[in-house]
Amino acid sequence: MKPHVFLYGAATSAHQVEGNSVNNNWWKWEQGRPEEFRSGIACDHWNRYKEDFALAHQLGHTAHRLSLEWSKIEPTEGVFDATAIQHYRDVLLELKKYNIKTFVTLHHFANPLWLEKRNSWESSETAELFNRYVSYCAQHLGDLVDFWITINEPMVYAVQSYAKAVWPPQKKNVFTMLRVVNNFAKAHVLAYRTLHRITPHAPVGIAKSMVAFAPNQTLKHWFFNHRFFSLIKNKQDFIGVNYYFAEYSNNADTVRSDLGWIVSPEGFEQVLLSLKKYHKPVYVTENGIADAQDNNRAEFIRSHLRAIENVQRQGIDVRGYLHWSLLDNFEWAEGFGPRFGLVAVDYATQERTIRPSAYVYKAIIEQAKRDEKLVIH
Ligand code: BGC
Numbered sequence: 001m002k003p004h005v006f007l008y009g010a011a012t013s014a015h016q017v018e019g020n021s022v023n024n025n026w027w028k029w030e031q032g033r034p035e036e037f038r039s040g041i042a043c044d045h046w047n048r049y050k051e052d053f054a055l056a057h058q059l060g061h062t063a064h065r066l067s068l069e070w071s072k073i074e075p076t077e078g079v080f081d082a083t084a085i086q087h088y089r090d091v092l093l094e095l096k097k098y099n100i101k102t103f104v105t106l107h108h109f110a111n112p113l114w115l116e117k118r119n120s121w122e123s124s125e126t127a128e129l130f131n132r133y134v135s136y137c138a139q140h141l142g143d144l145v146d147f148w149i150t151i152n153e154p155m156v157y158a159v160q161s162y163a164k165a166v167w168p169p170q171k172k173n174v175f176t177m178l179r180v181v182n183n184f185a186k187a188h189v190l191a192y193r194t195l196h197r198i199t200p201h202a203p204v205g206i207a208k209s210m211v212a213f214a215p216n217q218t219l220k221h222w223f224f225n226h227r228f229f230s231l232i233k234n235k236q237d238f239i240g241v242n243y244y245f246a247e248y249s250n251n252a253d254t255v256r257s258d259l260g261w262i263v264s265p266e267g268f269e270q271v272l273l274s275l276k277k278y279h280k281p282v283y284v285t286e287n288g289i290a291d292a293q294d295n296n297r298a299e300f301i302r303s304h305l306r307a308i309e310n311v312q313r314q315g316i317d318v319r320g321y322l323h324w325s326l327l328d329n330f331e332w333a334e335g336f337g338p339r340f341g342l343v344a345v346d347y348a349t350q351e352r353t354i355r356p357s358a359y360v361y362k363a364i365i366e367q368a369k370r371d372e373k374l375v376i377h
Contacts, residue, residue, distance in 0.1 A: 004281075006373050007101055007320030008365045009063035010056060010342055011286050013108035013152065014072075016329040017045035023071035024110040025120070026332075029168040037335035043327050043345050049091050051352065055343055056326055057098040059358050060365040064095055065103035065285055065322045067152065068141075071112035074133050085140045092144035101146045103240075103285065103322065105207065106134055106191065108152040109167075109332070116169075121157070121180040127187035134191040135198065142199035149240055149285065150191045153209040154184035155224055166333055185231035192235045203237035207285040210274075212246035212267025225271065229278065239275055242286035242324070243268050243304075255300075258290040259338055265303040272311040272318065281317045284308065288324035290331070290338035297342075297357035305364060323361065327352070 015021045019041035030038040045052055056064055072084040095102050107130065111120045120126060134150070160167040162177035188206055195204045208228060213221045229239075245257070246267030255263040268287070275282055289300045301323065308318045328341035336347060342358035345351070 004319050005062070006318075006368060007063035007283070007322075008361075008368065009061035009065065009100065009320075009322050010326035011065035011103070011322040011324050012045070012326050012329065013067040013105065014069035015039060015042075015067075015108065015110040016325075016331070017043040017327055018069060019044050019046055021069055021071060021110060023075050023113050024069070025113060025116045025168050026110045028113060028116075033335075036337070037333070039330040041350075042330045043347075044350050045327070046087070048350065050094055052327060052343075053094050053098060053100070055352060055354065056100065059342065059354070060362040060369075061100060061326075062365070063101040063103060063146075063320055063322060064326070065105065065149070066091070067105035067108035068137060069110065070107065070115075070133055071110065073137065074112060075114075077112075077114045077118075077129070078132070080136050085137075088137075088141055089144065092141060096144060102144060103147045103149060103283070104137075104141065104145045105149040105152050106130075106137060107150065107187075109157055120169075121183045122176055124183060124186070126183055127190050130187045131190040131194055135194050138195055138198035142202065145199065145202050147238070147283070148195050148199070148202050148204045149207050150188045150195075150204065151184055152207045153242060154181060154188075154206070154228055156209045158184070159224075160333075181228065182231065185228065188232050189235050192232075203281075205236045205238040205240045205283070206232070207240040207242050209242045209244075210271040211244075212248075212264055212270045214248035217247070221274070225274065234278060234280075236280065238281040238283055238319075239278060240283050240285035241272065241275070243271055243284065244287065244289075244324075246270075255296055257296070258292055259334070261290070263289065263296065263300060263303075265307040268304055268307040269311050272307070272316050273314060276314075276316060281319050283320040283322070284318065285322050286324040287321065288340050290340050292339040294355045294357050297355065298360040301357065301361050301364070 021027050074080050158177045158180045165172040192204050210225045245261035246264035249262050287304050291297045325340045327343050328339045328345040331338040344353045
């Protein structure tokens with residue numbers, strides 16, 4: 001059996017870091033909100049990616065997850081922008097220069113404006129439109145992609161936009177929500193086939209948000225954490241897990257993030273163990289904490305990596321960990337307040353400052369490299 005080197009790194013998404021995503025639905029929605037809730041130039045990562053990847057390299061990262069901004073690649077329906085795709089080639093080549101493995105997400109919450117006019121994920125035609133864009137990306141970038149992630153957190157998108165109605169298009173309707181989830185599943189399955197055909201070397205998955213629910217919340221656990229896997233009929237080469245918090249706590253001195261989220265490495269073990277039945281490799285595609293003072297991030301990383309080791313001993317094939325996030329960034333409806341970065345960003349000057357916890361993570365990565373930590377299958 002093939003040994004795999006455990007991958008360590010961080011994750012970002014285009015709209016949250018690049019800046020000037022002027023052609024997507026989030027940008028449009030933000031314009032009606034106060035300044036600190038508008039993405040603007042965000043971290044100016046579009047222009048500063050070299051500096052940012054030099055930091056990731058300096059911090060010992062061996063993998064990096066980013067997303068492609070659909071509205072920049074296909075600004076008008078059916079018309080692709082050669083400059084934008086070349087930009088992403090340069091971005092991925094920069095990571096390759098450092099021998100950093102690339103996880104590339106094709107859809108991370110934001111939609112091109114032209115797609116919004118066609119009702120985005122409410123429409124059953126969107127899966128085909130997405131597939132055309134996926135095919136273009138695979139043809140032009142495929143040689144530089146190690147892992148594909150088709151869709152980021154389809155359930156979060158559906159719940160935030162159509163159940164809680166706090167994200168655009170803010171339509172509260174449970175039937176529409178279910179339709180959106182089905183359309184994401186359809187899009188994933190089409191994209192899965194397309195990606196396998198064009199880039200057979202690169203494994204394909206989704207990034208699935210998972211929450212640790214209280215043990216008596218079995219329906220919520222099934223619906224939010226697992227239903228999407230059954231819709232895509234396990235058409236995934238690996239499972240990408242985004243995990244942040246538990247919904248419950250039995251502990252009086254529970255640590256909470258700046259957003260009030262309950263820190264629970266035990267909950268992380270619980271959700272990872274629930275993946276056993278799929279018999280797939282697992283990559284943690286996001287895990288992190290809003291912690292502006294950096295008081296809890298180092299211990300958060302240590303305890304969640306320990307949780308991974310515990311579940312590995314119980315037969316869960318976890319092969320990598322991508323911390324959210326490399327940089328402080330635009331946290332959707334929460335604006336620029338929450339600070340998730342291993343690296344702090346001063347938005348007035350765009351100055352980057354490495355937080356102490358990033359060095360703790362670096363030391364863990366270096367120790368693992370010395371131990372030649374492998375995952376054997
Ligand atoms: C999303 C990220 C987001 C993070 C922290 C995940 O739901 O994929 O875009 O920034 O959580 O809230």
